[in-house]
Amino acid sequence: MNVLPFVPLVELLRSELSAYGGLLALFDQQQALLWSREVQAVAETSIEIESLASESARHREARELWVSRFAVKNSRPADSSLRQLLPLFPEDQRALLDALIVEVNHLIHRVRRRARQNHSLLARAVELHREAIATLHPAARPRTYAASGRVGAFTGPAAALSATG
Numbered sequence: 314m315n316v317l318p319f320v321p322l323v324e325l326l327r328s329e330l331s332a333y334g335g336l337l338a339l340f341d342q343q344q345a346l347l348w349s350r351e352v353q354a355v356a357e358t359s360i361e362i363e364s365l366a367s368e369s370a371r372h373r374e375a376r377e378l379w380v381s382r383f384a385v386k387n388s389r390p391a392d393s394s395l396r397q398l399l400p401l402f403p404e405d406q407r408a409l410l411d412a413l414i415v416e417v418n419h420l421i422h423r424v425r426r427r428a429r430q431n432h433s434l435l436a437r438a439v440e441l442h443r444e445a446i447a448t449l450h451p452a453a454r455p456r457t458y459a460a461s462g463r464v465g466a467f468t469g470p471a472a473a474l475s476a477t478g
Contacts, residue, residue, distance in 0.1 A: 322383070322395075325376040326413040332369035333420035339365060340427035347434045355435075 343358040376395075384393040387401050395414055399407050 322376070322379055323409065323413065325372065325379055326410075326417060329369065329372040329376055329417055330413065330420060332365060332372050333417065333424055336362065336365050336369055336424045337420060337427060340424060340431055344427065344431055344434065347431065347438070 339358055339362045343355055343362065346354045346358060380393070380395050380398065381391045383401075384398055385391050387398070389398060389401075395410070399410060402410060
């Protein structure tokens, strides 16, 4: 069995874990800022999230490349998952690798859930803002675009109310 040293893999997984942990912390911070209505801080946090998300993607790609090369060197398909390759590692290394895989997957799930929550909060805030503007100043309805690219009429709840009388 041709086993490469697993230390680089552990470092790659730890870097990935660190990046996802940082993303989760930023999404938590952003959510707190959303609830406290600190618009400028939310925007700044969004920029930090975008930057760290790019960094996380680079860590994931580096780990995937290492795993792919390891698989090929061990006569396995290049697209094999790390979990599928665990039997190729010495027994004493498998537990650590398995724990890191579990933790990475857990953090990815939490980051995605928090990102969806924050996206929903932001979308709802924009929707409420548009409704308030349309109600308070009907002539200032935001312009929307139809699929053809032409400027269309705003069809939010306030527009529907004014159309029905």
